[in-house]
Amino acid sequence: MATEYVKFVDVTKCDGCRACMVACKNWNDLPAEPQDFSGSVQSHAKTTADTWNVLQYIEHEDSKGNLDYLFRHSACFHCTDAACEKVCPENAISYTDFGTVVIDHEKCVGCGYCVNNCPFEVISLKEYVDKNGDKYKKANKCTMCTDRLEEGLQPACVTTCHTGAMEFGDKAEMIKKAEARVKQIKDRYPNAMVYNPQGVGGTHTVYVLAEKPSVYGLPENPKVPTSAVIWKDYAQPIGKMMIGATTMAVVGAFITNTIISKKKNGKNEDGGEHHE
Amino acid sequence: MKKSVVSKEYQNLQKDILALQENWKKSINPESIIPNLDKGAMSAGVPAAALTSINFEISLFLQWIEEINTLLTKMNPELETKLAGISALVNEETAIRWIDEAFSFNSVYFASFAEENGLEEWIPQFLAETALRPYLQVTAEKVQHEITHAVPGAGCPVCGEPARLAVLRDEGQKVMTCPRCLAHWQAKRIECAHCGNYDHNTIQYITIEGDSTSQIQVCEKCTGYIKVIDTRQYLSMPSSAMLDLNTIHLDFVAQEQGYQVVGQVKQSN
Numbered sequence: 318m319a320t321e322y323v324k325f326v327d328v329t330k331c332d333g334c335r336a337c338m339v340a341c342k343n344w345n346d347l348p349a350e351p352q353d354f355s356g357s358v359q360s361h362a363k364t365t366a367d368t369w370n371v372l373q374y375i376e377h378e379d380s381k382g383n384l385d386y387l388f389r390h391s392a393c394f395h396c397t398d399a400a401c402e403k404v405c406p407e408n409a410i411s412y413t414d415f416g417t418v419v420i421d422h423e424k425c426v427g428c429g430y431c432v433n434n435c436p437f438e439v440i441s442l443k444e445y446v447d448k449n450g451d452k453y454k455k456a457n458k459c460t461m462c463t464d465r466l467e468e469g470l471q472p473a474c475v476t477t478c479h480t481g482a483m484e485f486g487d488k489a490e491m492i493k494k495a496e497a498r499v500k501q502i503k504d505r506y507p508n509a510m511v512y513n514p515q516g517v518g519g520t521h522t523v524y525v526l527a528e529k530p531s532v533y534g535l536p537e538n539p540k541v542p543t544s545a546v547i548w549k550d551y552a553q554p555i556g557k558m559m560i561g562a563t564t565m566a567v568v569g570a571f572i573t574n575t576i577i578s579k580k581k582n583g584k585n586e587d588g589g590e591h592h593e
Numbered sequence: 594m595k596k597s598v599v600s601k602e603y604q605n606l607q608k609d610i611l612a613l614q615e616n617w618k619k620s621i622n623p624e625s626i627i628p629n630l631d632k633g634a635m636s637a638g639v640p641a642a643a644l645t646s647i648n649f650e651i652s653l654f655l656q657w658i659e660e661i662n663t664l665l666t667k668m669n670p671e672l673e674t675k676l677a678g679i680s681a682l683v684n685e686e687t688a689i690r691w692i693d694e695a696f697s698f699n700s701v702y703f704a705s706f707a708e709e710n711g712l713e714e715w716i717p718q719f720l721a722e723t724a725l726r727p728y729l730q731v732t733a734e735k736v737q738h739e740i741t742h743a744v745p746g747a748g749c750p751v752c753g754e755p756a757r758l759a760v761l762r763d764e765g766q767k768v769m770t771c772p773r774c775l776a777h778w779q780a781k782r783i784e785c786a787h788c789g790n791y792d793h794n795t796i797q798y799i800t801i802e803g804d805s806t807s808q809i810q811v812c813e814k815c816t817g818y819i820k821v822i823d824t825r826q827y828l829s830m831p832s833s834a835m836l837d838l839n840t841i842h843l844d845f846v847a848q849e850q851g852y853q854v855v856g857q858v859k860q861s862n
Contacts (some may be wrong), residue, residue: 466828
């Protein structure tokens with residue numbers, strides 16, 4: 318396995334320039350999605366099939382009643398234990414050697430289970446039209462620029478970040494940096510924390526958040542839904558076994574019936590001879 | 594970088610050679626390298642290694658040549674017959690000559706040595722250069738703190754190798770690096786390493802489509818070029834020698850466009 322890398326996002330260093338969004342669109346060749354003004358500087362409400370990372374702008378009133386303007390680069394977390402991977406009935410979602418979670422469009426049937434089960438709501442379906450004019454859907458999300466990682470390059474968003482709010486490197490080293498940073502900023506942000514939720518086995522995007530996760534609209538303790546675990550780890554294999562057993566039963570019955578019916582036919586023929 | 598025009602086998606050979614050189618460096622006594630840096634000479638472009646007294650240990654040099662031979666033969670058994678007679682040819686006297694000539698990159702001497710002894714032309718210089726580099730690299734490490742800039746056109750301020758590779762670091766600083774002795778020095782972002790031209794109108798960049806990390810900086814005044822690699826985008830920083838090798842396609846592109854490794858300002862009356 319290649320070195321396990323994580324993207325370390327220190328939201329307290331982010332100045333909200335949105336260069337990460339532009340770099341992502343640029344590298345992944347994603348079209349622009351004009352949006353109506355929603356009363357905030359934030360461009361998109363959340364990530365979409367064509368906008369794989371969105372810069373959140375949050376107006377937050379801290380415990381002293383002061384206004385704090387918080388920014389967060391939001392994109393796929395690339396969970397170690399990813400719910401999307403668990404629920405995908407076509408095995409279209411898989412882990413790479415880098416620990417990133419990617420979607421194979423050849424296998425994706427656009428069922429949307431991953432969209433419904435992602436605890437961070439970062440996967441979206443995109444509608445495509447084939448040459449016959451038929452519509453079909455595929456799931457889309459941030460790939461952590463796995464194509465760049467394979468070339469020995471860092472993700473596009475990380476390389477463009479001018480404030481150094483994002484870093485990409487060895488998992489243990491990045492987590493150590495994140496923990497040190499939290500200690501450093503505790504005076505200014507008493508609620509500061511490292512967000513690397515263990516309910517999903519840790520993530521490959523590790524945040525230093527200035528406030529509690531809920532302030533950023535993040536789940537405090539995201540988990541792979543129990544239904545997904547039951548579905549993938551128990552129901553599907555048992556189902557497949559049952560299919561095997563049923564098939565064997567059908568085949569067995571067919572063979573048995575054929576032999577029996579042949580025997581019967583033989584008897585009938587014999588009987589016929591007797592008649593004659 | 595996975596994408597390279599250089600074959601995996603050759604890259605692996607170079608990696609093994611670099612590993613050998615790193616090992617050899619440990620056996621060099623730092624006290625045997627005594628820099629005698631003269632500011633006047635250095636500001637005139639004399640390489641620091643030429644101002645350094647290096648007490649070469651000839652037995653080590655000969656041993657290293659043997660080790661390179663073994664490695665080359667291991668990687669490509671066909672070379673065994675071609676390299677067979679080297680050990681007998683290189684005695685102490687030849688080794689001293691080889692060190693001198695490799696230091697001044699005297700290709701003519703090595704070509705004639707190869708011809709006289711019935712060797713393939715590349716062999717003597719390749720061996721001598723490979724075995725000399727650890728000394729140059731230890732010298733560079735020793736004088737690095739004195740190396741802040743280079744004299745345009747004089748090449749590497751430590752070993753005199755033509756300047757051809759720069760990396761972008763930190764906030765976008767352009768740092769020239771030498772793939773031969775691994776010394777590094779700062780340079781202006783828009784500045785020709787060959788003629789010192791810093792006119793933005795005559796310094797251009799050639800980029801390769803799909804290669805987001807490399808640029809070729811060319812100077813219209815002296816027609817020289819250097820490769821500029823944005824290593825900030827890399828997951829891990831390769832050594833200058835490997836970086837130079839893996840970006841060799843840029844040299845092809847630059848030279849096909851009419852630019853030269855060493856730029857020369859045309860003199861007119």
